[in-house]
Amino acid sequence: MREARFRWNGADIPFREGETLAAAILRAGPSDAGLGYFCGIGACQSCVVWCDGRRVEACVTPARTGASVSGSED
Template structure:
């Protein structure tokens, strides 16, 4: 399924990364939110208010809906390039 939503992208190198313990693949340098979205991962965190699912919305660093944890640090998935061995956790 990876790559089904990528249009006109020349992927020079596929890399592996982990999301909530699952190994996934992406084009090296692709933004994490896009890589997850392309593989059907829509929920990146849950709301502190109501526990509802949250995921990438603006894809440009404005809404903060795509925040994930990388090495214990909260960061925007839409502004984080994927690299080989990246380990990502959803935020609950």
């Protein structure tokens, strides 16, 4: 079975089924991941990222295999 992963600013991030983008990034990455996390319900906008070209709140967006996620619109 392949491990579920997505790309975060060029790095492969593993995630567990049902996990949000923010949870996976914060669990796998260093404290300087460049991702804010405050409310956990998508209201504060501190965790906004770009996922496959769309602006989303990482704290409420489910991680999915193969997604390309970054902290900027590039």
